[in-house]
Every structure is written in structure tokens, then in C-alpha cells.
Amino acid sequence: MANRTETDGLGPIDVPQTALWGAQTQRSLRYFSIGQELIPREMIESYAILKRACAVANAASGRLAKEKADLIIRICDEIMSGMHDRHFPLHVWMTGSGTQFNMNVNEVIANRASQITGQKLGSKKPLHPNDDVNMAQSTNDTFPSAMYIASALTTHRRLIPALERLQGAIAHKAAQWKHIVKVGRTHLQDAVPITLGQEWEGYAGMLEDNLQRLEQARDGLFPLALGGTALGTGVNTDPQFATRACKEIARLTHLDFSSGTNKFALQGAHDALVHLSSTLRTLAGSLFKIANDIRLLACGPRAGLGELNLPVNEPGSSIMPGKINPTQAEALTMLCLQVMGNDVVVGMGGAGGMLDMNAYKPLMIQNIMQSLTLLHDGMENFRCFLIEGTTANEEHIRKQLDHSLVLVTALSPSIGYDKASQVAHHAVEHGLSPRQSALALGFMTGEEYDRVANPKLMLQPNITPPKA
Structure with missing residues (x-):
């Protein structure tokens, strides 16, 4: 050459x-x-x-x-x-x-x-x-300013819109499934009734909270170090340089960038980037939980919970014909772990600044941009290829509810916790339904049981206080 x-x-x-x-x-x-x-x-x-x-x-x-x-x-x-x-x-x-x-x-x-x-x-x-x-510039003020601009723009242009779309898709499913009563679970054990819609409302709410955190973290990137030059003193600049340059950056990006008031803090440490990274880690944790819940609810299809039918995108096995795997959930959970690991690196890099400058800048921006990219791409794929095509297995959900012990909790206000517990244990030991068990023990009549053990009455506060 x-x-x-x-x-x-x-x-x-x-x-x-x-x-x-x-x-x-x-x-x-x-x-x-x-x-x-x-x-x-x-x-x-x-x-x-x-x-x-x-x-x-x-x-x-x-x-x-x-x-x-x-x-x-x-x-x-x-x-x-x-x-x-x-x-x-x-x-x-x-x-x-x-x-x-x-x-x-x-x-x-x-x-x-x-x-x-x-x-x-x-x-x-x-x-x-x-x-x-x-x-009028130094790498010491321009590189962190460019990191802040890149992170804020990518969060604003790509991550927040992708999260809004995913949150909207999950909220749509929650509304669509609000009538489907199912077994709720704690400790992976049957608990009380809940609707599939309420369960997914929880997921939508988690993502709504993450949206607010991301917007706050993005806004924290707006004060820029630009104009501080070598150490934050502004040597080799004119008095209006920083304000003019940051105003132009705000005009070009349509974001509220400004000249930071304390450039010594902005150049000695990059805490706003560390905060953004921790917010990305929190989002990754929420997505990890949601993806794991969905693949658990869909496990089976015949020997597991089988409450959800996931889209059939590709064969799941080279040896087992017809097997379909929750691959979108697997991809999302893997990238979430990478984002969590990236946050550890960003936190250590941010804490590693010595005296008047941080010397971990390329490391920090590499990990933050990878996290932003992975979360954007992962959420888009998860929404398009899993969430939007997922359906509820209503017949199976109804059968599980009918054969579960979740209605026993509704008996406690009427017959007390101890007797309700006896109903549950007696039902398990003798292969009875909760209704059959309550009647066999003589704790309730059929009419009394049907009045208080209606699963639809257990989906919201259901106790009428006594009159004064």
C-alpha cells in the first residue's frame, strides 16, 4: 500500500x-x-x-x-x-x-x-x-462531552422508543387477557387467583417505571464538560465559548444540552454515565424477570405449566422433531446478563478516576454503548417475535384453576385460618376438590362455599367491613 x-x-x-x-x-x-x-x-x-x-x-x-x-x-x-x-x-x-x-x-x-x-x-x-x-478544546473536556452526547442521543433515539413499544405491546396483551382467571403462584406454588391480564399488568408497570428512570438518567447527561479544556479551568477559551458551543449542540440534537456549572466534577468523574449504566442494569433486571416468567408459563407444552402458547419461529432441536424452544426469551436473558456485567465495568471505571481526570473513558463508553445496543435490539426482537404472537391457552388455564387449591384462601374470613388449612390438607390427602373437602369436613354448606369461594371475587378487595 x-x-x-x-x-x-x-x-x-x-x-x-x-x-x-x-x-x-x-x-x-x-x-x-x-x-x-x-x-x-x-x-x-x-x-x-x-x-x-x-x-x-x-x-x-x-x-x-x-x-x-x-x-x-x-x-x-x-x-x-x-x-x-x-x-x-x-x-x-x-x-x-x-x-x-x-x-x-x-x-x-x-x-x-x-x-x-x-x-x-x-x-x-x-x-x-x-x-x-x-x-478552545482538550480531549479532557471533549471526549467526556462526546460520551454524554452519544449516550443521551442513543437513549433518546433508540432505547426509549423501543422500550415504549415493548411496554405498549405488553399492556395490550394485559388488556386483552383481563378476563382470564388463572392460578397465581408464589414460591412456584399455587397461591390465589389472579387474571392473566393482571399478571401482565405487572410487567407493563415494571417497564413504565423503567421508562421514567431512563428519561431521568438521559436528562442527567445534559450538562457538558465542554469548555473546561485540560482540567476544568477553561484555559485557552474565551468567556462565552462554553455557553455558545453547548447552545449549538442543543440546537443540533434537539436535546437540552448545556454548559455544566461545575466542570471540575464533570471532568474528574463521569457519574452521570455511571447512573445511566445502573439504570440500564435495572432495565435488564426487569426484562430478565419478564422473559423468565414468560418461558416458565409457556413450559411444556403438555408436561409443564402450558398457560401460554409462544410463536413457532424455528425448529428447536436437531434430534427431537417438533420441539419448539423459547429462544427469544433465551436471547433476551443472555443479553441482560451481559448488560449487568457491563454495569460492573462502568461502575469500576467511573470510580477509577485519579485526581483531576478519569482515565477509563473508552472502556466506559464501549460498555455503555454495547448495553444500549443490546437492550434496543433485544427488546425489538422480543416484542416482534415473541410478545406480539403469544396467545393464552385458556382451556388449560381453566382446568388448572378448577383443580387447584387456590380458593381455600377465600374461606379464611368465614371459617378461620386453621379450618381452611384443614380443608386444603384433607383435599390433598383424599384427592378431593376444595369444595368437596369443606363439605366432607362439615365446615360449610355447599351454598356457603359457593358464595365465598368465587374466584372472580378474589381479584380485588372483597371484604365488607362490619357496620359501626
């Missing part, structure tokens, strides 16, 4: 002739070719948004010539469209500040400017990657 020579503060280095990156990016490729994980692609768009906003702010202050700012804006628009993704080849496992990725962005913008204006690649004309593209 033909090369050209570029230079940085350490001297010359060969760069592939057609690459838009420059010397510092090439050094990173040489010394940090570790693993297969690249800096998350969402960071490319976020950095382009940030660089565009900085150019607007620097032009407004008069520090950056209008023609240079316009060129940066044009190229950032190209990057935001995905036009130059192949020129961002850096790995996650690099410097903990992300400096080389910031320089990767600066160099691509500078070299693309040279390309547009007919200058030689690497000439740093008409834009210098540090003096012009990186004006």
Missing part, C-alpha cells in the same frame, strides 16, 4: 496514502492494535456534532475565520452523515483519556479540508488539526 509521510510533535510517520487520518492516529494504530473492538461508531457522530458546535462558537468570538469555520461545518456534516466512517479505525483499548480519537477526528477534518481545497494531504492547510479544529 502506498504511503505518505505526516508529522506531529514526535516527528515523521508513514500514513496510508488514501487515509484521511494523520500522524497521531497512525501512532495509535501502531501501538494500540489490541482486540477487535473499535471506538463505538456513535462517538463519530457525537464528536462531529461537538466539533461543528465549537467552530460556530469560535467563529462567533472572532477567533476562527469564517471561511475556516464554514469548512469545518461542511466536513462535520459529512461525518455526521456517515460519509467518512472508515477513516476512524482506532481501538477501544488505548489511552484512557481517548486523546488519539479526538486527534483522529481533528486530523480527518483537517485532511478532508485539504482534499476539498486541492491541498496535499498532511499539509495542514487550510486547517490545522490542533490550532483550528481543536481550538
Whole structure:
């Protein structure tokens, strides 16, 4: 492959002739070719948004010539469209500040400017990657700001809508099944009656709570470190830079980004990202429970609970003909465990900042973006290929209810806990129904039993207090 020579503060280095990156990016490729994980692609768009906003702010202050700012804006628009993704080849496992990725962005913008204006690649004309593209910036404030932008945008654009769709699909099933009375279970043992709709209302409510948590966590990402430069002091910026740049970021993203009031806190730690990650872990826990419940309720179909019929998407076995497995639930629970593991890493990375800067930034954003992607994709598949096609096995549910002991609880207010317990044990020992057992023991008449042991009366508060 033909090369050209570029230079940085350490001297010359060969760069592939057609690459838009420059010397510092090439050094990173040489010394940090570790693993297969690249800096998350969402960071490319976020950095382009940030660089565009900085150019607007620097032009407004008069520090950056209008023609240079316009060129940066044009190229950032190209990057935001995905036009130059192949020129961002850096790995996650690099410097903990992300400096080389910031320089990767600066160099691509500078070299693309040279390309547009007919200058030689690497000439740093008409834009210098540090003096012009990186004006009023440091990696220490831009990389965390780009992390916050990427995380907030992905949460807002992808995760929250996917969660809303899944929550809506589950709520629809809950409404559809509100009339189906079934056996409720605690400790995996028969408990009291509940409707299938009420059970699924619980799932819908869990996801509704997660929506609120996610929105709060997203909003916590809006104050940005941008303008703090190296340590939070704002050295090499003008007094209006941070406000102007963050206002432009808010305009470009349609989210309420702002200049953070305490940039020392924002640069020394990234607690808002840790909070977002913990919220993703909480969502993963809810999804894990829901998926496990559904595959348990569907287990069988003839030798298990068999209350739900899951969609038949693919053969479940290479040796057992006709076997169908709850594969969407299995995929969702696996990715939920990965998200939980990612949160451990993000928490440790967030706690690992030393003195005035956190040096675990690429690790943190890698794990957060993977969690966001997995949760989005997993929820979409779970909704489309399992939830929407699941049906209730009403006949089987009714038979289970008829043969269960769940109605015994309704007897306690009438005959007392001890006698009701005797009814249950006598029914089990002699293979009787609860009604037959209560009558055999002489605790109730048939009319009394039928009046108090109606399962539909057990689906809400059902005791009339005595008159004063």
C-alpha cells in the first residue's frame, strides 16, 4: 500500500496514502492494535456534532475565520452523515483519556479540508488539526462531552422508543387477557387467583417505571464538560465559548444540552454515565424477570405449566422433531446478563478516576454503548417475535384453576385460618376438590362455599367491613 509521510510533535510517520487520518492516529494504530473492538461508531457522530458546535462558537468570538469555520461545518456534516466512517479505525483499548480519537477526528477534518481545497494531504492547510479544529478544546473536556452526547442521543433515539413499544405491546396483551382467571403462584406454588391480564399488568408497570428512570438518567447527561479544556479551568477559551458551543449542540440534537456549572466534577468523574449504566442494569433486571416468567408459563407444552402458547419461529432441536424452544426469551436473558456485567465495568471505571481526570473513558463508553445496543435490539426482537404472537391457552388455564387449591384462601374470613388449612390438607390427602373437602369436613354448606369461594371475587378487595 502506498504511503505518505505526516508529522506531529514526535516527528515523521508513514500514513496510508488514501487515509484521511494523520500522524497521531497512525501512532495509535501502531501501538494500540489490541482486540477487535473499535471506538463505538456513535462517538463519530457525537464528536462531529461537538466539533461543528465549537467552530460556530469560535467563529462567533472572532477567533476562527469564517471561511475556516464554514469548512469545518461542511466536513462535520459529512461525518455526521456517515460519509467518512472508515477513516476512524482506532481501538477501544488505548489511552484512557481517548486523546488519539479526538486527534483522529481533528486530523480527518483537517485532511478532508485539504482534499476539498486541492491541498496535499498532511499539509495542514487550510486547517490545522490542533490550532483550528481543536481550538478552545482538550480531549479532557471533549471526549467526556462526546460520551454524554452519544449516550443521551442513543437513549433518546433508540432505547426509549423501543422500550415504549415493548411496554405498549405488553399492556395490550394485559388488556386483552383481563378476563382470564388463572392460578397465581408464589414460591412456584399455587397461591390465589389472579387474571392473566393482571399478571401482565405487572410487567407493563415494571417497564413504565423503567421508562421514567431512563428519561431521568438521559436528562442527567445534559450538562457538558465542554469548555473546561485540560482540567476544568477553561484555559485557552474565551468567556462565552462554553455557553455558545453547548447552545449549538442543543440546537443540533434537539436535546437540552448545556454548559455544566461545575466542570471540575464533570471532568474528574463521569457519574452521570455511571447512573445511566445502573439504570440500564435495572432495565435488564426487569426484562430478565419478564422473559423468565414468560418461558416458565409457556413450559411444556403438555408436561409443564402450558398457560401460554409462544410463536413457532424455528425448529428447536436437531434430534427431537417438533420441539419448539423459547429462544427469544433465551436471547433476551443472555443479553441482560451481559448488560449487568457491563454495569460492573462502568461502575469500576467511573470510580477509577485519579485526581483531576478519569482515565477509563473508552472502556466506559464501549460498555455503555454495547448495553444500549443490546437492550434496543433485544427488546425489538422480543416484542416482534415473541410478545406480539403469544396467545393464552385458556382451556388449560381453566382446568388448572378448577383443580387447584387456590380458593381455600377465600374461606379464611368465614371459617378461620386453621379450618381452611384443614380443608386444603384433607383435599390433598383424599384427592378431593376444595369444595368437596369443606363439605366432607362439615365446615360449610355447599351454598356457603359457593358464595365465598368465587374466584372472580378474589381479584380485588372483597371484604365488607362490619357496620359501626
